[in-house]
Amino acid sequence: MFASGKKQSLRKEYDVVVAGGGASGLIAAKAAARNGAKTLLVERQGCLGGVGTTCYVAQYIGFFNGELQAVWGTPNEFLKEIVKAGGSDGFTYYTMAEASASPINIYNFPFNPEVVKYVADDFIQEENIHVLFHAQVADALVQDGTISGVALQCVGGRIEVAAKAIVDATGDATVAHSAGVRFLSDSSEIDQKQPTSLVFRLSNVNVKRFRSIPRERKRELALAGIKKGEIFWESLSFMSTPGGHDAICLMSRIRGLDMLDAVDLSEAEYVGRRQVQSIVKFLQENVDGFEKAVLANIAARVGVRETRRIHGRHVLTLEDILEDRQFPDSVALGCGPVDVHDPNGSGITLMMPERPWQIPMRSLLPDGIEGLIVTGRAISATHEANAGSRHMATAMALGEAAGTMAAIAAEGGASTAGLDPKVVRGRLRAQSAATSVEDCHRPDG
Ligand SMILES: Cc1cc2nc3c(=O)[nH]c(=O)nc-3n(C[C@H](O)[C@H](O)[C@H](O)COP(=O)(O)OP(=O)(O)OC[C@H]3O[C@@H](n4cnc5c(N)ncnc54)[C@H](O)[C@@H]3O)c2cc1C
Incomplete structure (x- = not known):
């Protein structure tokens, strides 16, 4: 745990606990703290960045759909810090899966994962964020349908931490699973998973x-x-x-x-x-x-593309993506490609939607539990939609939404069920995040 390099004590209670410090959790914690929430970020590894650092997947995809940049706000700030530190030369135009049957040209952001590790350390330095490495969120503490905290498995034993809102950014929806949330997918469909x-x-x-x-x-x-x-x-x-x-x-x-x-x-x-x-x-x-x-x-561990996806208040579908469906509660934009790696063969199917697509706030809210927001690759989406929404840029955009939602929910005890999309979208826009294509055209690049 650190804050400005000074050792601090772990609190018994936080406004927001973010479980998992990958692409989504890192940005979620930053967004929650910037919105005034006392925030604990819990990561089981010894560094932040998730698949991008621990699993060495060293390129961010999903900032651009075609020629249009659709992920801005805090994720864009993070990229600028990586470039400033010499960890990337910025966006490049490259051919994805060049030797496959259907390659596609996209903008990616290649980076040096080792540099990203220390850029992330500095990026997360905020007055009200504590970071706990080598701590695994083991259980959700649930009372009467509301999540009231988490139990952490740490090197010295088990620690319980209370929180007003929890963001599950574990990728595997570990907190949601422990809280008894319903899932669209689980272990029963191995042969249909990426x-x-x-x-x-x-x-x-x-x-x-x-x-x-x-x-x-x-x-x-x-x-x-x-x-x-x-x-x-x-x-x-x-x-x-x-x-x-x-x-x-x-x-x-x-x-x-x-x-x-x-x-x-x-x-x-x-x-x-x-x-x-x-x-x-x-x-x-x-x-x-x-x-x-x-x-x-x-890499220190295998990179897992797909495990659990929650059953949320809206299930994002491939039709939502390809037909550019508009949602009044859109909180993030996804970008192509939609890439489905053949679960059983050696090929890949790549699709490029015409426009960046909207992801509604309801896809981050699991059914039947209060106080929990799920972000990153475990959001409520079908297998095909997940193939588009799982990229790290989208995970970051979702993280900005999730952290902001959690901070708003924690303010004055407001509930996650009662989150007003207008308020959430207003805050996100004020943070320079894009929630619709109209928000994407910027002079500042
Ligand atoms: C092999 C592979 C190639 C890919 N290629 C690309 C690509 O080229 N470009 C791209 O943009 N995306 C790519 N993706 C997709 C992308 O990397 C993931 O979908 C994305 O990282 C999801 O972000 P996330 O924050 O939800 O999860 P993650 O990045 O997985 O982060 C989750 C974090 O939570 C931590 N965690 C998990 N459980 C716990 C727990 N119980 N307690 C505490 N911490 C926990 C993990 O250690 C991790 O740091 C690829 C994925 C894989 C696996």
């Missing part, structure tokens, strides 16, 4: 040489590798850290395991590392630019 991947980084890569290989040749190589069982999906895409001669590779695919089952999750780490070994050998032996590549890192 696969898991273990990311790794190679150093000493001749990036320029690789980039000059024609797309058709890359596809040929990928398909040949899959046929021989040496690589696992139709993409040879990778990111490089700014100025680096390295390749951060999202090339593994772990299927048919339940990421909510402790034994399967352990197996996934094992399978992932076996896949990494095989992919590295394949790249070194077959792909231009990788001849002298050296395995530099394997």
Whole structure:
């Protein structure tokens, strides 16, 4: 726990507790604190950033839909800090899944995950935020249908903390699960869930040489590798850290395991590392630019694309996204692509909606429980809609909404059920966040 580098004591009660310090939780905590809430951010790892840092997924997607930037506010401020610290050169236009059957051109924001770790530490320094690392939210404390706090499993034992509002930003909706919330998906549909991947980084890569290989040749190589069982999906895409001669590779695919089952999750780490070994050998032996590549890192844990999705007061659907449905309680905008990694095969389906889409506040509010807001990849959305709303930029935009909602709910004991969308949207706009396409056109870039 820290605040301006000074050691502080943990309170028994906070206005807002944010569970999980990934893309969504980091921004949620900042937004809650800026709205005056005494906030505790609880993270089970030793750093913030979630999948972007711990799992080494080193590019933010979802800030732009086509040419239009649709995520602004606090997430945009965070990006500026990363650039200022030398952790990124900013947005680039790149071809996603280049060796797949249907690649797509999008803006991404590649970054150095190690720099993002300390930028996040500084970004979260606010008078009224406490951060607790190496603490796992184990249970929701629920009384008469209202969540009144959380129990944390820490190195020294179990600690209970009371809060007026809780933001569940764990990705797995762990707090919601413990609170008895209904889900749209759980362990029963493993074969319909997006696969898991273990990311790794190679150093000493001749990036320029690789980039000059024609797309058709890359596809040929990928398909040949899959046929021989040496690589696992139709993409040879990778990111490089700014100025680096390295390749951060999202090339593994772990299927048919339940990421909510402790034994399967352990197996996934094992399978992932076996896949990494095989992919590295394949790249070194077959792909231009990788001849002298050296395995530099394997991410600390597998990256899980999909587990639980709550049953909220609105279920976001693919039709909502593709038909550009307007919601009076829109609190965040999502951007393409909608990318569905084949749960059982080696392909990917990519769709680019015409416009950024609205995400209603109701998709963050679970049915039947008071005081709980769910953000990030576990919001109430169908499998297909989740494929569009799970990107880290969208997770951040949702985090800004969730933190703001939690702070408003905590003010004067107002309830999450009674949140007024006009008030929430007004606050978000005042924070420079976009809740409709009309909010997106900015002179400040
Ligand atoms: C392999 C892979 C590739 C991807 N590629 C991209 C990409 O290129 N670009 C992109 O934008 N998105 C990508 N995504 C999607 C994106 O990374 C996630 O959907 C996004 O990170 C979701 O953000 P989040 O904040 O909801 O969850 P997370 O980033 O998962 O953050 C959740 C945080 O909560 C913490 N936590 C979990 N449980 C607890 C608990 N009980 N107590 C305390 N802390 C807890 C975790 O440690 C973590 O820090 C990818 C995802 C995967 C897995």
